[in-house]
Amino acid sequence: MREFRYERAADPAAAVALLADEPHGAFLGGGTNLVDLMKLGVATPDVLVDVRELASREVTELPDGGLRIGAGVPNADLAADRRVRERFPVLAQALLAGASGQLRNRATTGGNLLQRTRCGYFTDVTRPCNKRSPGTGCGALEGVHRNHAILGQTLEGPGTCVATHPSDMAVALLALDAVVRVLGPDGERSIPLAELHRLPGDDPSRDTTLRHGELITALDLPPLDLPSRYRKVRDRASFAFALVSIAAALRVEDGVVREVRLALGGVAHTPWRSRAAEQALVGQPATEESFAAAADAELAAATPLRDNTFKVPLTRNLVVRTLLELTGAAA
Numbered sequence: 126m127r128e129f130r131y132e133r134a135a136d137p138a139a140a141v142a143l144l145a146d147e148p149h150g151a152f153l154g155g156g157t158n159l160v161d162l163m164k165l166g167v168a169t170p171d172v173l174v175d176v177r178e179l180a181s182r183e184v185t186e187l188p189d190g191g192l193r194i195g196a197g198v199p200n201a202d203l204a205a206d207r208r209v210r211e212r213f214p215v216l217a218q219a220l221l222a223g224a225s226g227q228l229r230n231r232a233t234t235g236g237n238l239l240q241r242t243r244c245g246y247f248t249d250v251t252r253p254c255n256k257r258s259p260g261t262g263c264g265a266l267e268g269v270h271r272n273h274a275i276l277g278q279t280l281e282g283p284g285t286c287v288a289t290h291p292s293d294m295a296v297a298l299l300a301l302d303a304v305v306r307v308l309g310p311d312g313e314r315s316i317p318l319a320e321l322h323r324l325p326g327d328d329p330s331r332d333t334t335l336r337h338g339e340l341i342t343a344l345d346l347p348p349l350d351l352p353s354r355y356r357k358v359r360d361r362a363s364f365a366f367a368l369v370s371i372a373a374a375l376r377v378e379d380g381v382v383r384e385v386r387l388a389l390g391g392v393a394h395t396p397w398r399s400r401a402a403e404q405a406l407v408g409q410p411a412t413e414e415s416f417a418a419a420a421d422a423e424l425a426a427a428t429p430l431r432d433n434t435f436k437v438p439l440t441r442n443l444v445v446r447t448l449l450e451l452t453g454a455a456a
C-alpha cells in the first residue's frame with residue numbers, strides 16, 4: 126500500500142478546506158470500501174481526511190414530515206431507526222439487504238452513496254479498465270460480465286464501460302426522491318439524488334457529479350405516504366451484491382394505479398429510475414398484465430451482454446412480483 130497522510134479536522138468546513146488544497150486527497154468515512162481499494166492499489170490518495178466522526182450521526186425531523194440523515198449515520202443505525210422503519214420501510218429493507226452486520230456498523234451514509242463498482246477488472250490493477258485507467262479498454266465487455274449492466278452502458282469508444290453501481294441504499298433513496306446536501310470549497314449546495322450518479326458517457330472514471338473536495342453532509346428525505354418495499358435478487362442469501370434489485374412504492378385506488386415509484390439496482394452504472402415504466406403504469410389497472418407491460422416499456426432500451434441476457438426476464442419478473450405484493454398492501 127502506498128504511503129499517505131492521515132488528517133482529522135475540527136469541523137466540516139475545516140475538512141473541506143484541507144482537501145481543497147489536495148488534488149489527490151480523499152475523505153474517509155467508515156473505510157470499508159476506500160481502504161480495500163487502497164490495499165489493492167486501485168485508489169492511491171496522498172491524504173485521507175477522516176470525516177466519520179465529523180459528519181452528523183443524527184437523524185432529525187424536517188418541518189414537512191420528512192427526515193434529514195447525517196452523512197455520518199452508520200448504515201446499521203439508519204436501518205434500525207424507528208422512523209425509517211415505519212415511514213420509509215423501503216430504505217430500511219435496502220440497508221439490511223446490503224453487506225453484513227459488521228460492515229453496516231462501520232459504513233456511513235455518505236460513504237455508502239459513493240462506494241465504487243465491484244467490477245473485477247476495476248479492482249485488478251493488472252487488467253484493462255477504462256474506469257480505473259482511462260484509455261486501457263474495458264476488460265468486462267468481452268470478458269466476465271455476468272453481473273454487469275443491461276441499461277445505459279457505453280458499448281464502444283474510449284468511454285466503454287458496462288459496470289453497475291453496487292449500493293442497495295442508493296436505489297431506495299432514488300425511489301424516495303432524496304436530496305443530497307454537500308459542502309464544498311464554493312459553499313453549500315443541494316443535489317437531487319437522481320443527479321448525483323452519472324452514466325459512463327465518454328468518461329467512466331467519474332461516477333458522480335460531485336466536484337473535488339465536496340463533502341456530503343446530509344441527505345433529505347421528503348415525506349412518503351405510499352406503501353413501499355425493497356427486493357433484491359442475488360446469488361446467495363447474504364453478503365452478496367444484487368444481480369437485480371428494486372425499490373418500489375405504489376398507490377392504488379379503485380383498482381387503478383394512481384401513483385408509482387420504481388428504481389432498479391444491478392442493471393446500470395447508476396441506480397436506475399424507471400421513468401418509462403412509471404409513465405406506462407399511471408392510470409392503468411393494477412393487474413399483472415399492466416405491471417408486465419410497464420416492465421417491458423422500461424426494458425425496451427436494454428442492451429444486455431453475451432452472458433447477462435438473463436437479467437432482462439429477471440428484472441421483468443421482479444417488477445411484476447414486487448408490484449403485485451404492493452398492490453395487496455395498497456388495497
Ligand SMILES: Cc1cc2nc3c(=O)[nH]c(=O)nc-3n(C[C@H](O)[C@H](O)[C@H](O)COP(=O)(O)OP(=O)(O)OC[C@H]3O[C@@H](n4cnc5c(N)ncnc54)[C@H](O)[C@@H]3O)c2cc1C
Pocket residue numbers: 151152153154155156157158159160176180196200222223224225228231232233234235236237238239240291292293294339340341342364365366367
Ligand atoms: C464484503 C462486502 C460486501 C458488501 N456488500 C454490499 C451489498 O450487498 N450492498 C451494498 O450496498 N453495499 C455492500 N458493501 C459495501 C458497503 O456498503 C460500503 O463499503 C460502505 O457503505 C461504504 O461506506 P464507508 O463509510 O465505509 O465508505 P468509505 O469506504 O470510507 O468511502 C467510500 C467513498 O466515499 C467517499 N466518502 C466517504 N464519506 C464521504 C462524505 N461524507 N462526503 C464525500 N465523500 C465521502 C470516500 O472518499 C470514498 O471515495 C459491501 C462491502 C463489502 C466489503
Ligand code: SF4
Pocket residue numbers: 242244245246247253254255256257262263264265266285286287288329
Ligand atoms: S465495465 Fe467499467 S469498471 Fe469494468 S472493466 Fe469495463 S471500464 Fe472497467
